[in-house]
Amino acid sequence: MTVRTIKTVGEFGLINILKEGTIVTPETVRTGIGDDAAAYCPAPGSLQLLTTDMLVETIHFKRHYMTAWQLGYKSMAVNISDIAAMGGAPRHAVVSIAIPPQISVEYIQELYQGMKAICHRYGVNIIGGDTVSIPDYLAINVTLTGEVTPERIVLRSGAREGDKVIVTGMLGDAAAGLAWLDYGDWRKAGGAERISALVQAHLQPEPQVQIGQLAACFGATSMNDISDGLASEANEIAKASGVALCLQQEAVPVSPAVEMTAGFFNRDVLDYALFGGEDYQLVFTMPVANLTKLRAAHPELPLTVVGEVTGTGPAVYLLNRQGESQLLEPRGYNHFRG
Amino acid sequence: MTVRTIKTVGEFGLINILKEGTIVTPETVRTGIGDDAAAYCPAPGSLQLLTTDMLVETIHFKRHYMTAWQLGYKSMAVNISDIAAMGGAPRHAVVSIAIPPQISVEYIQELYQGMKAICHRYGVNIIGGDTVSIPDYLAINVTLTGEVTPERIVLRSGAREGDKVIVTGMLGDAAAGLAWLDYGDWRKAGGAERISALVQAHLQPEPQVQIGQLAACFGATSMNDISDGLASEANEIAKASGVALCLQQEAVPVSPAVEMTAGFFNRDVLDYALFGGEDYQLVFTMPVANLTKLRAAHPELPLTVVGEVTGTGPAVYLLNRQGESQLLEPRGYNHFRG
Numbered sequence: 127m128t129v130r131t132i133k134t135v136g137e138f139g140l141i142n143i144l145k146e147g148t149i150v151t152p153e154t155v156r157t158g159i160g161d162d163a164a165a166y167c168p169a170p171g172s173l174q175l176l177t178t179d180m181l182v183e184t185i186h187f188k189r190h191y192m193t194a195w196q197l198g199y200k201s202m203a204v205n206i207s208d209i210a211a212m213g214g215a216p217r218h219a220v221v222s223i224a225i226p227p228q229i230s231v232e233y234i235q236e237l238y239q240g241m242k243a244i245c246h247r248y249g250v251n252i253i254g255g256d257t258v259s260i261p262d263y264l265a266i267n268v269t270l271t272g273e274v275t276p277e278r279i280v281l282r283s284g285a286r287e288g289d290k291v292i293v294t295g296m297l298g299d300a301a302a303g304l305a306w307l308d309y310g311d312w313r314k315a316g317g318a319e320r321i322s323a324l325v326q327a328h329l330q331p332e333p334q335v336q337i338g339q340l341a342a343c344f345g346a347t348s349m350n351d352i353s354d355g356l357a358s359e360a361n362e363i364a365k366a367s368g369v370a371l372c373l374q375q376e377a378v379p380v381s382p383a384v385e386m387t388a389g390f391f392n393r394d395v396l397d398y399a400l401f402g403g404e405d406y407q408l409v410f411t412m413p414v415a416n417l418t419k420l421r422a423a424h425p426e427l428p429l430t431v432v433g434e435v436t437g438t439g440p441a442v443y444l445l446n447r448q449g450e451s452q453l454l455e456p457r458g459y460n461h462f463r464g
Numbered sequence: 465m466t467v468r469t470i471k472t473v474g475e476f477g478l479i480n481i482l483k484e485g486t487i488v489t490p491e492t493v494r495t496g497i498g499d500d501a502a503a504y505c506p507a508p509g510s511l512q513l514l515t516t517d518m519l520v521e522t523i524h525f526k527r528h529y530m531t532a533w534q535l536g537y538k539s540m541a542v543n544i545s546d547i548a549a550m551g552g553a554p555r556h557a558v559v560s561i562a563i564p565p566q567i568s569v570e571y572i573q574e575l576y577q578g579m580k581a582i583c584h585r586y587g588v589n590i591i592g593g594d595t596v597s598i599p600d601y602l603a604i605n606v607t608l609t610g611e612v613t614p615e616r617i618v619l620r621s622g623a624r625e626g627d628k629v630i631v632t633g634m635l636g637d638a639a640a641g642l643a644w645l646d647y648g649d650w651r652k653a654g655g656a657e658r659i660s661a662l663v664q665a666h667l668q669p670e671p672q673v674q675i676g677q678l679a680a681c682f683g684a685t686s687m688n689d690i691s692d693g694l695a696s697e698a699n700e701i702a703k704a705s706g707v708a709l710c711l712q713q714e715a716v717p718v719s720p721a722v723e724m725t726a727g728f729f730n731r732d733v734l735d736y737a738l739f740g741g742e743d744y745q746l747v748f749t750m751p752v753a754n755l756t757k758l759r760a761a762h763p764e765l766p767l768t769v770v771g772e773v774t775g776t777g778p779a780v781y782l783l784n785r786q787g788e789s790q791l792l793e794p795r796g797y798n799h800f801r802g
Binding site: 130131133134135137140141143144145147148149150151154155157158159161163164166168169172174176177178179180181182184185186217218220221222224227228229230231232234235238242245246249250251252253254255256257258259260261262263265267269271273 | 468469471472473475478479481482483485486487488489492493495496497501502504506507510512514515516517518519520522523524555556558559560562565566567568569570572573576580583584587588589590591592593594595596597598599600601603605607609611
């Protein structure tokens with residue numbers, strides 16, 4: 127028998143293998159493995175969300191790229207983003223930290239300060255955790271609960287033909303920021319101020335809790351947070367909903383700083399905007415009538431229509447300026463294929 | 465400024481430093497950092513428990529000591545034990561695994577089989593998780609929710625003068641089992657069958673969910689699971705409750721196999737029974753009248769009175785056969801001082 131490794135089956139392949147038989151009391155589980163967060167019913171009429179994310183040094187972050195405060199902030203932010211992507215409100219967190227021997231207490235304190243800062247902003251209590259030692263590399267695991275009214279929860283699986291596909295904010299900033307961090311001394315490059323904003327987007331992403339809740343209120347039919355790049359997230363929605371999504375290349379919102387970055391590194395701007403990941407913006411689908419109402423009620427929200435749901439799938443198509451269409455593969459960031 | 469490290473402040477010292485400012489909405493939190501599990505109120509009249517534990521290869525387990533199935537079983541068992549120690553019922557889990565590149569998918573599958581086996585026994589759904597890569601050592605983080613009726617939750621802080629101190633099962637089995645695993649080829653030693661039971665107690669501990677719930681129903685005033693040894697857990701109860709606990713050395717329940725192990729390795733049997741840890745039995749306090757009722761209703765339960773709450777503290781005293789008393793320090797297993 128050939129031995130399969132994580133590398134050969136990939137992260138999603140592994141998850142599919144593992145998730146079989148995980149639900150023992152289906153009547154209490156609204157959605158299990160396979161969405162941004164899980165949802166369960168602690169009592170009739172009540173729905174709790176639960177999500178967890180682990181960040182491992184060298185794999186998910188380089189310690190010399192960021193302060194401990196930023197690392198703490200980001201560890202919590204990526205979990206809050208998962209709750210936001212369900213239309214929920216983040217509530218209570220437990221934090222496990224595996225600490226290598228050379229790390230100081232001050233470092234861990236500063237990391238916690240970063241977590242507490244974002245927790246205070248979003249009303250999240252850190253109510254428990256585990257601190258353990260580890261030989262080499264720092265690892266942080268945050269688990270976060272959230273709350274959502276049962277009729278408001280937004281899964282990946284509800285996109286319907288005719289819905290618009292909407293994204294929040296700008297895409298590619300975080301990936302472009304990482305490119306500059308990898309490059310090294312970006313402070314000496316031209317346009318350091320704009321680059322600084324990109325680096326900030328990578329190191330200290332802002333979860334879109336408010337927009338997530340508003341999208342849910344205004345009848346979003348599906349939603350994902352953009353952790354692995356729009357291409358990957360759009361494919362997840364397409365797959366879970368059994369629909370085709372058609373995205374307009376020209377409509378993808380990209381900042382001038384990302385365009386500048388693409389020029390500097392001689393890359394396609396879409397490498398950052400579609401495949402970069404770690405933006406923690408949201409992508410959701412919604413009937414156009416609801417979108418009109420949402421925009422009228424909240425004109426301040428940074429929403430961009432990037433395409434629409436065109437029919438049965440699952441598939442995601444990208445249309446370029448010339449009207450040519452190509453299949454958009456979910457080749458976003460995959461931890462195991464790197 | 466001298467740099468403090470985890471080694472100098474210890475795990476509990478670090479937790480005390482970190483827990484400041486973690487509660488943002490105190491009206492929703494019944495108990496935060498510092499008990500076996502946290503308890504929060506998702507809705508009036510409802511109480512949810514939340515606990516998390518991380519196991520790191522080389523620190524918490526040696527991969528060649530146990531099968532993947534046992535590792536999965538134990539990873540979940542230690543979390544279920546935390547819920548049991550609050551008088552709760554375990555409900556929903558999320559699992560993060562950091563996987564080094566050399567590990568096979570079959571290994572992870574078997575690990576999940578072990579988790580699913582214990583989850584099926586206790587009605588726990590695995591509803592989410594995160595799978596990431598890590599350079600060297602396997603790390604597993606399980607977060608588990610639980611449910612408890614608000615008036616039944618048992619914290620560490622409720623022990624009162626006159627209460628009896630009760631433990632479940634036998635103590636020291638897991639520590640003695642680890643001694644044999646460290647020793648090596650225990651299968652060739654005399655009494656391999658008895659040793660096998662000890663090794664099993666270490667590799668595949670059984671959480672005491674039913675007794676935890678019954679103790680809560682019959683008015684236990686405080687409770688801990690014995691993960692770090694009875695000395696450590698008793699001191700935690702004494703500290704949280706502000707009482708003195710007086711334990712009878714002779715009363716501590718020890719199996720013949722542990723006595724045999726102590727003889728073989730020329731150790732004091734109390735090294736295993738009081739300071740060994742990882743038994744995942746329960747220690748609780750309860751008025752004697754309630755204990756009488758509990759025993760009458762459930763004579764089958766393996767309960768042993770090991771002492772009583774004698775007054776204000778915090779302190780734990782150990783009385784030997786000669787009636788001599790000594791202060792029992794909480795020198796249980798401490799990951800950072802190890």
